[in-house]
């Protein structure tokens with residue numbers, strides 16, 4: 461089975477420049493989609509085939525489509541940024557491609573070759589390049605590659621047919637009014653993932669599992685939920701869509717990948733970038749007791765969350781059944797802001813990329 465090349469069948473009626481510019485003036489997040497999408501099919505015995513870039517359009521789904529019933533679905537998220545010379549680059553797409561393969565294995569889905577994943581991302585960015593916001597701010601074109609089962613039937617087993625798609629959506633700055641700390645509800649009873657489960661796969665099911673806790677957090681006036689491990693209800697894991705970092709005087713620590721948290725590419729990049737900036741960065745375990753005690757004693761200087769969407773988000777207020785405390789006086793920390801700028805400067809092409817993370821597209 462050979463890797464198919466992507467046939468370009470562009471739209472004959474893309475949005476006008478004026479319509480697109482109106483969207484790009486205030487894109488928000490995930491509200492508007494570009495003129496195209498990539499679709500690649502997989503069939504048992506045949507492999508990947510019929511790779512196409514086509515006009516963005518609704519899918520026709522049979523009511524007995526297996527994904528609708530048994531949730532075989534995985535996704536990725538990555539951004540294309542406009543660089544100062546007008547070119548466009550993706551950030552570490554091969555890392556997303558490899559994680560997509562790992563997610564596919566966990567959900568008994570076929571693995572898309574890394575080069576085909578990257579070619580699909582390149583194809584939509586090239587075709588819809590005019591949708592990549594101008595250089596200067598934090599705006600980007602967000603890509604959402606995903607895979608669903610396309611077989612029809614209610615028998616419970618891995619499907620024998622799948623669709624891989626990439627859609628693209630312009631994304632505004634996450635903090636248009638300047639970086640502000642988020643408030644966290646620390647959930648001590650609800651969990652999002654268990655050892656042996658699928659917490660380390662990027663699958664919609666993990667998000668479905670998190671929505672009730674997220675709604676409870678909102679009812680307590682918090683922006684995000686922090687989850688603890690599912691066995692001891694002791695060890696801090698992640699936010700359910702972002703990984704966490706704890707900034708001490710002499711080191712920065714992020715929770716070890718135990719299998720029930722997602723291996724964020726932002727998290728991985730920061731482990732390396734922190735070293736470049738002269739910080740000691742490490743993986744380790746942080747308990748909820750330690751978080752509270754170190755925050756209150758001042759030993760824990762800063763806490764931040766990280767992920768593709770927000771890059772880095774400072775953590776301010778933390779609320780839980782055991783009480784409430786303020787991290788860093790509710791202000792964004794100095795290390796947090798320094799790391800945020802260093803990473804964004806590489807992503808947007810303002811700073812040299814010593815790690816070979818940026819992938820030129822157009």
Ligand SMILES: *Cc1c(COP(=O)(O)O)cnc(C)c1O
Nearest residue numbers: 700701702722724725726767768
């Ligand atoms: C995508 C995701 C993250 C962040 O990963 P990045 O690769 O940095 O965007 C963290 N946690 C979960 C559960 C995720 O799905």
